[in-house]
Amino acid sequence: MDFDLTEEQRLLRDSVERLLADHYGFDRRRSYLAEPNGWSRALWSQYAELGLLGLPFAESYGGFGGGPIEVMLVMEALGRVLALEPYLATVVLTGTALRLAGSEAQKSRILPQIAEGQMILAFAHGERQARYDLTDVLTTAKPKGSGWLLDGAKSVVLHGADAGRLVVSARTSGERDDPEGITLFLVDAAANGVARVTFTKPSTSVSLRASPAGGCTSRIDSCVTPRSSPAATLSLSLSRASSRSVGFGHTVTPRTSRSRSPSAKGVGGRDLRSAR
Amino acid sequence: MDLRYTAEELAFRDELRAFFRDNLPGDIRERMRLGHAPSKADTVTWQRILNRRGWAAYSWPKEYGGPGWTPVQRMIFLEENQLAPAPEVSSFNITMIGPVLVQFGTEEQKQRFLPRAANIDDWWCQGFSEPGAGSDLASLKTAAKRDGDHYIVNGQKIWTSTAHHADWCFALVRTNPQAKKRQEGISFLLIDMKTPGITVRPIISIDGSHHLNEVFFDDVRVPMSLRVGEENRGWDVAKFLLGHERTGIARLGKSKERVKFAREAAREMRANGKPLIEDPGFRQRVAQLGVDMKALEITQMRVVSAHDKSHDGKPDPLSSVLKVKGTELLQATTELAMDVGGPLAMPDWAQELAALSNEPELGPEWATEATRSYLFLRAASIYGGTNEIQKNILTKAVLGL
Numbered sequence: 001m002d003f004d005l006t007e008e009q010r011l012l013r014d015s016v017e018r019l020l021a022d023h024y025g026f027d028r029r030r031s032y033l034a035e036p037n038g039w040s041r042a043l044w045s046q047y048a049e050l051g052l053l054g055l056p057f058a059e060s061y062g063g064f065g066g067g068p069i070e071v072m073l074v075m076e077a078l079g080r081v082l083a084l085e086p087y088l089a090t091v092v093l094t095g096t097a098l099r100l101a102g103s104e105a106q107k108s109r110i111l112p113q114i115a116e117g118q119m120i121l122a123f124a125h126g127e128r129q130a131r132y133d134l135t136d137v138l139t140t141a142k143p144k145g146s147g148w149l150l151d152g153a154k155s156v157v158l159h160g161a162d163a164g165r166l167v168v169s170a171r172t173s174g175e176r177d178d179p180e181g182i183t184l185f186l187v188d189a190a191a192n193g194v195a196r197v198t199f200t201k202p203s204t205s206v207s208l209r210a211s212p213a214g215g216c217t218s219r220i221d222s223c224v225t226p227r228s229s230p231a232a233t234l235s236l237s238l239s240r241a242s243s244r245s246v247g248f249g250h251t252v253t254p255r256t257s258r259s260r261s262p263s264a265k266g267v268g269g270r271d272l273r274s275a276r
Numbered sequence: 277m278d279l280r281y282t283a284e285e286l287a288f289r290d291e292l293r294a295f296f297r298d299n300l301p302g303d304i305r306e307r308m309r310l311g312h313a314p315s316k317a318d319t320v321t322w323q324r325i326l327n328r329r330g331w332a333a334y335s336w337p338k339e340y341g342g343p344g345w346t347p348v349q350r351m352i353f354l355e356e357n358q359l360a361p362a363p364e365v366s367s368f369n370i371t372m373i374g375p376v377l378v379q380f381g382t383e384e385q386k387q388r389f390l391p392r393a394a395n396i397d398d399w400w401c402q403g404f405s406e407p408g409a410g411s412d413l414a415s416l417k418t419a420a421k422r423d424g425d426h427y428i429v430n431g432q433k434i435w436t437s438t439a440h441h442a443d444w445c446f447a448l449v450r451t452n453p454q455a456k457k458r459q460e461g462i463s464f465l466l467i468d469m470k471t472p473g474i475t476v477r478p479i480i481s482i483d484g485s486h487h488l489n490e491v492f493f494d495d496v497r498v499p500m501s502l503r504v505g506e507e508n509r510g511w512d513v514a515k516f517l518l519g520h521e522r523t524g525i526a527r528l529g530k531s532k533e534r535v536k537f538a539r540e541a542a543r544e545m546r547a548n549g550k551p552l553i554e555d556p557g558f559r560q561r562v563a564q565l566g567v568d569m570k571a572l573e574i575t576q577m578r579v580v581s582a583h584d585k586s587h588d589g590k591p592d593p594l595s596s597v598l599k600v601k602g603t604e605l606l607q608a609t610t611e612l613a614m615d616v617g618g619p620l621a622m623p624d625w626a627q628e629l630a631a632l633s634n635e636p637e638l639g640p641e642w643a644t645e646a647t648r649s650y651l652f653l654r655a656a657s658i659y660g661g662t663n664e665i666q667k668n669i670l671t672k673a674v675l676g677l
Contacts, residue, residue, distance in 0.1 A: 128639055131545050131552070131618040155639060156619045177549045 024081035039084035054115025061111035089159035094121035122163035124154040141170035311645035314363035358529025368400040403447030420449035439489040464510035483651035522595035526602025534609040593673030596666035603656040617643030
């Protein structure tokens with residue numbers, strides 16, 4: 001066992017803490033809350049400059065190849081100041097899903113944009129009936145033409161209203177609760193058929209209540225509803241990748257060996273089992 | 277020793293239950309069941325229904341419009357009212373200013389204010405805490421100077437619950453800044469909230485609600501006839517007020533009602549592919565809360581029963597146990613209701629629910645309210661004498677440290 005941080009890790013922690021100490025006093029935080037998204041775009045750019053937004057991604061995708069310890073240090077610092085920016089939603093949740101399950105084409109296109117602070121993504125997985133049951137997915141995806149037709153509703157999508165792209169889980173086979181048959185789709189949030197109900201709360205209460213301990217926060221939660229969609233949406237379902245269960249952080253679990261269904265591969269043809 | 281209610285007390289409880297069943301308006305009951313904080317209108321409506329039956333001023337003697345109940349009967353009333361679930365009667369009207377006027381008020385003050393307090397024709401608020409005087413109440417600075425047959429009041433109160441609804445405020449003010457002991461220069465005034473010079477500013481609390489206020493007094497003229505008790509003896513009045521009916525502060529019925537609701541809601545929610553109500557972890561938590569509530573119930577009976585027998589009217593220091601344990605349970609049981617909601621308890625969508633009809637994917641109304649209650653009741657261990665102060669009292673008076 002070794003609980004000591006490396007020199008690089010200490011430097012990372014110190015630089016994040018210094019940035020936040022300078023920019024996250026109580027009144028400053030309130031002023032970020034009052035911005036259109038309820039968080040600071042300017043700070044988001046500074047996170048990008050500091051390399052925080054690409055931290056867990058490989059260097060070939062504009063990242064720094066950081067692991068869970070590096071992400072933890074950033075999350076601790078963000079949590080300490082009740083930071084409002086969508087780090088958890090974009091970098092940790094959706095970024096991890098893409099990193100582990102995305103095709104080469106998806107990764108090389110999207111991860112650099114995350115790292116540069118150019119794209120906000122949200123992970124649309126939880127459903128109204130599911131509570132914490134991660135395999136309780138009723139949203140369906142059916143092949144249609146050259147793409148997929150998604151139908152269903154997602155509930156309480158962290159930063160769903162801010163996101164340009166959504167990673168949406170949907171059932172391509174199996175019944176409710178079946179750990180097999182859940183596929184992730186990359187969906188343009190502005191596509192036809194996607195309806196978002198946004199919950200905006202100008203009061204300080206919500207900014208606090210949406211702050212999980214040690215986590216990143218959201219002023220805005222939304223329901224994302226991919227409804228039966230016309231062709232325009234289908235083309236935006238860039239590809240598919242499958243996972244047995246999808247959770248927070250690094251818990252994306254690849255489909256186990258049983259079958260090599262087409263959905264067990266990303267578009268790049270890489271088997272997800274080797275993605276961990 | 278017999279820890280059961282007598283046959284008479286059980287009959288009394290059944291009489292209350294039948295009345296609540298038949299007379300509590302259904303829409304108010306449903307709002308309370310979903311966990312809403314009662315509105316002013318709901319509180320007034322229900323207190324007037326109770327008052328017509330002679331029960332609103334549940335702790336007052338008969339001659340002043342109360343039912344003349346025993347302490348055990350009062351305890352049963354409070355619990356059944358909370359279990360109904362119905363809005364609680366205004367504590368400022370019923371357990372604070374009412375008993376104070378009965379004990380210290382002039383005949384004129386009693387005639388003028390008591391019937392209106394019982395019927396909540398006047399909504400009262402409490403002007404005690406100040407920016408520099410909370411747990412250390414005696415350091416309050418709001419000043420009242422004599423000017424003929426009036427006092428001129430200047431200063432500020434804070435954390436004043438429902439001041440924005442209030443018609444009247446009972447306030448502690450400093451009438452003798454030179455008094456040797458701080459407690460000896462304080463008087464107790466009844467202040468009409470419509471008097472010129474009073475400004476009420478909202479404090480929005482973490483749950484997003486407007487319950488608390490700042491109240492500013494700027495040359496506010498208060499007739500001397502509206503002082504309760506002698507000048508500079510207001511501390512005696514305040515001590516009486518703070519020691520009166522402490523047993524009700526546990527709000528045990530409210531905790532029981534929240535657990536009952538959480539169990540019902542847990543049938544609709546799920547965990548590990550089954551209804552949450554079948555989840556062993558959830559069941560264990562409910563069972564532990566049940567045990568804690570039973571222990572508090574018996575402690576509460578012990579305090580009430582001792583009070584019933586002693587007749588000396590002094591507050592029992594053990595009632596500090598009720599405050600500490602009662603508010604801890606209130607926080608734990610509202611947290612339980614919130615946790616049943618899981619992720620659906622995260623966003624506050626009360627406004628959206630009100631604006632959109634039939635949007636089932638939003639999630640249940642009660643989940644939003646559960647989180648609001650959870651957040652608001654962080655204050656429960658602070659208000660009514662902080663739990664830290666209660667523990668100080670206990671170490672001195674009960675443990676003899």
